Amino acid sequence: MRFSIETFWIDLVLFNPLEVDVNLANLTVVVQEADSLDSSSLPVCVELETVHEITLAAKELLTVSIHTRQLCQAQKFKVSRCRYQPSQAVPHL
DSSP states (O other): OOOOOOOEEEEEEEOOOOOSSSEEEEEEEEEEEOOOOOOOOOOOTTOOOOOOEEEEEETOOOEEEEEEOSSSSTTTTTEEEEEEEEESSOOOO
């Protein structure tokens, strides 16, 4: 039996509650095996896109699609969290 690589997207909804624009770098999601309780348990068969930079305007609601490829057959996983780096300091309000 031959397995084909499955490509799909994980939609991540972001909201900026601040009154200023926020820049994020290296935005991605963290996944783990569905049955695992260990949050560091990453499936080796999942390839995830990293969005290198994104700007959220003040009070903006934005959906970002993370390109994902499942590289092996019948592996269940869950999204445990998203990860990013602030690319600039947020001014004091």
